[in-house]
Amino acid sequence: MAETTLIVIPAALFDGDDVPVVADDVPAAFEYLASSGRECYAFDDTDEWAIISPLLQMPAQYAGGTLMCTLLGIFASETTATDEAVFDVSVEAVTPGDEVDLDAGVSFDAVNTCEIDPAGTAGYLCAIDATLANKDSVAAGDDFRLGIRRDCDHANDTANGDFRLLSVRVWEDV
Numbered sequence: 001m002a003e004t005t006l007i008v009i010p011a012a013l014f015d016g017d018d019v020p021v022v023a024d025d026v027p028a029a030f031e032y033l034a035s036s037g038r039e040c041y042a043f044d045d046t047d048e049w050a051i052i053s054p055l056l057q058m059p060a061q062y063a064g065g066t067l068m069c070t071l072l073g074i075f076a077s078e079t080t081a082t083d084e085a086v087f088d089v090s091v092e093a094v095t096p097g098d099e100v101d102l103d104a105g106v107s108f109d110a111v112n113t114c115e116i117d118p119a120g121t122a123g124y125l126c127a128i129d130a131t132l133a134n135k136d137s138v139a140a141g142d143d144f145r146l147g148i149r150r151d152c153d154h155a156n157d158t159a160n161g162d163f164r165l166l167s168v169r170v171w172e173d174v
Contacts, residue, residue, distance in 0.1 A: 003068070006059050007170045009146075012039040014051040014165075021090050021108050021147035025050040028150075031164065040073065040164040043085070043150035045157070050149030053168070058093075062140040066173040067091075067132040069146065071116060074123050077161035081120040085163045086154040088113050089130045090147040093138035108147050109136035115156055116163070125166075146170070 016027025028041040028049035043049045069089055078085075088111035094100050100107055114130035138144045146168065151157060 002174045004061060004172045004174055005169060006062055006172060007056060009053055009056070009168045009170070010039070011041050011165050011167055014041055014053050014148075016051060021050055021052065021106065021149060022048070022088070022111070024048065025149055027051070028165075033164070038166060040166050042076070042162040042164050043087075044162060045085075045150075045152050045160055048149055048152055050147060051165070053146040055143050055145055058138050058140050058142045058144055060140050062172055063174065064139060067135045067138065068171050068173050069130050069132060070127050070169040070171070071114070071130065071148070071165060072125065072127050072167045072169070073116075073163055073165040074125060075118045075159060075161060075163055077122050078118045078159045079120060079122050080159075081118055083159040084115040084117055084156050085159040086113060086115050086151040086157040087128070087130070088149050088151050089132060091132055091135045091138055091144060092147065093136035093142045093144040095139070095142050107136070110134040113151065113154075118159060
């Protein structure tokens with residue numbers, strides 16, 4: 001699989017989800033891990049915590065193919081490699097001139113679900129690729145945001161403790 005990296009978004013650029021992508025979301029907790037000097041967002045295993053990226057612009061090199069994102073992070077305490085955390089990733093795209101009132105609310109497309117397995121040791125880096133099939137018709141030059149939430153009441157979310165998101169990479173499968 002060939003890929004073109006479009007954008008890398010460090011966790012610090014996200015914001016707690018004050019306007020829920022899905023009703024009853026709770027803003028994820030921003031954390032500074034003093035022992036390692038890393039910034040992250042923690043996603044609880046009992047409440048559906050979420051974050052939203054800042055408004056970004058889809059780079060000109062995006063050719064309109066399969067849009068992907070990779071969630072990079074660590075589990076705070078989970079060590080069982082057969083457990084999983086389930087995440088929903090949503091895309092909201094706006095083309096300048098669209099008849100979308102950005103002052104009135106959000107217009108995220110349907111969620112894209114992915115499952116991430118612990119690395120087997122707490123604190124070890126984990127990565128999961130999510131196919132963004134529901135991408136709100138985003139095209140090169142469009143402004144867009146990502147909404148990311150842990151779907152902890154999903155039947156497959158069996159991982160215990162927080163998942164700490166360090167960064168998100170948006171890329172195109174070419």
